[in-house]
Amino acid sequence: MNANESRRQFLKLGTQGLGLMALGPVLGISQAEAESEAPRFFLQIFFEGGMDASYLFDSRPLEMTKNGKIQNYLGAEPNVWEGKNGTVTLASSLIQPLETFRNDFSVLNGVLMAPTSIGHPQNINYLFTGSTFGGDSFIPYLNTQARALVSRPIDALQAGSLQLEGSNLGNVVPLNQASFQSLQQKLRTAPPLAEISPLTTFVRQRMSILAQGEGSFSIGAQNMSRAHQLSGDLSELLLKIPASGVEVQDSVLGFVSVALGCFKGGVTRSALLIPDFQQVGALDAHDTATAKAQPVTLQKAVNVIAKVFKALKETPYDQTRSFFDVTTILVSTEFGRTMKATKSSSVDETGTNHNPLATTLLVAGQGIRGGQVIGATDFQKSDEVLSKAHQSLDLDFLSTMGKPFDFATMKPLDLKPEVFDPTHYLTIDSVVNSLYSHFSVDERKMRSVVRNGPKAPILKGLFV
């Protein structure tokens, strides 16, 4: 064996060794082990299409509508919503179902998504991976890279469809209540898969042997080998999850029920709920008709959020805690909306376009210091003088934009910078890094706002 081959062999063995080490804590996780670990789960509700925050927690006074700046098909003056941290915003009446949970969640206003791109796929990708194309979704890392937590067999459950370029989503599994029940039914009638028979040993041996090459097929065989080894334990865990009593017709609650069962049962740590058109309606309100329907659409969206909060609060995790106490929740969308479609549009007959400069997110649940309003947007009145930084990104003054943000005090700054520097703003990268920090994810995974720049600051004041 020459030097090159020995180095290749060494690296191969080293990699396999690391792979086996990674498998070590995963294989054989039992329900008891899952329950004994300090519980920490993640649920993301993602509203695809771009929610108009002016109908939620980033409203504008009617004065701006009267002056032709922003559409407001609700036609009502918004109310003041004051955060416990002293930051104030305007909220529409549509958020009323969330009043009950006022101290349980915090509002993040003026969050920047991908400042250089306005497309749906690019901003959806940016939200999940930190890159407009490709990259790795943050959700699997809450399972595989969380140093203080034992990996679960599945990285996340998903309800609803999402197309991402992300390369690490292979273990995010679409599983709604109907498919979960079908899977359990199938497992009940099948011979136990956790038992190792001579046939299973032979099958796995072939997978392992084919996994020893270095190309695409061998890596696929590696994945197959690892997956097959975990599938037996997974089948045991799935069978132990009690059947839900929730009606299948309510797909949101049905999925939540499955997710919570899988959290408790050690199957997964995360879930991603993507409400579909049937549940909410169209959020991408480019045309006037869809824009006029936004009050109804966004009321439905708020109702979904309230329904999920309520379900988590009312489902006990153990004798002293509900699932709301042990699950961190992120309510998100890929970007906000412009105030009207074009410079010449009448606010009474206009749609809205994409605005990645100002997105509103909600965070709630475990570890979150609720009741806050974090961040703010500019263009709060018709005659406001906008910063040159804003003007450089929004030539027609159709968008609101997040204000510069002081990460030390967690307050927006009333500055009007001349030049746009994304590191001075509240970005989705900071939100994701904050989640990473909360889940003890390896710091090397943390995102930077600009290429080769420092890591986006963690929102320390967001957590208790």
Next chain:
Amino acid sequence: MSKMKNDRAKLRKTSLSFAVGSVFRPLLGVVCWIFLTQSVAYANPSEFKGFFAVESMLQEKIFASTPKFRLLSYIGSNDLLSLLGTYNVGPGGHSQFQNGTPNPTNMLLWHLTMSGVAEDISRTCFDPNRSSVKPEFSELLKSLCQWPKPQVKDPAVLLDFWFFLMGYESDEQEFEAWRDFFLQGPYSESSAQETISAMALSVFLNPYFLLK
């Protein structure tokens, strides 16, 4: 004087190219070493062929054209179909193959699904009408249904069976390992139904069968 200038210029040029070469050659060497010794971890890993591709393969290889073979009947529910790898068309019309990467859930489902297919194939020993396999495959199964009689333990018979299911998808080593397992292992004296089911399932769960 001009000769000295020329000489100096030549010397500078030579020195410079020597210096560059001194840096460049080792650097090139390091880069080549890195490429030669690193494992290829950048290839996109092979995914499952997916539900419809496997259904099509089974139809073409071993099942008669009528009634049409339905892999869905072995999954048990439409809801689980997408877990096995299907194309999903997004809002922009762009289609993307999803759930093709092996994970514990889809591996579990593939195992359960293909176990059902394997089981049905094996039951033709006792109920020839049970599954509508092709006549030529049915003839082969009749032979195998004599297992574990010595005349059936013919490598040529096993090769025929392997070839029906796997075709040219795999290399010879896979067949040899599979053949030896059934001729020499715990199934060498097992019942025909149990053995045929195990034979089929071990082919179906081979990466060459399920992966692209």
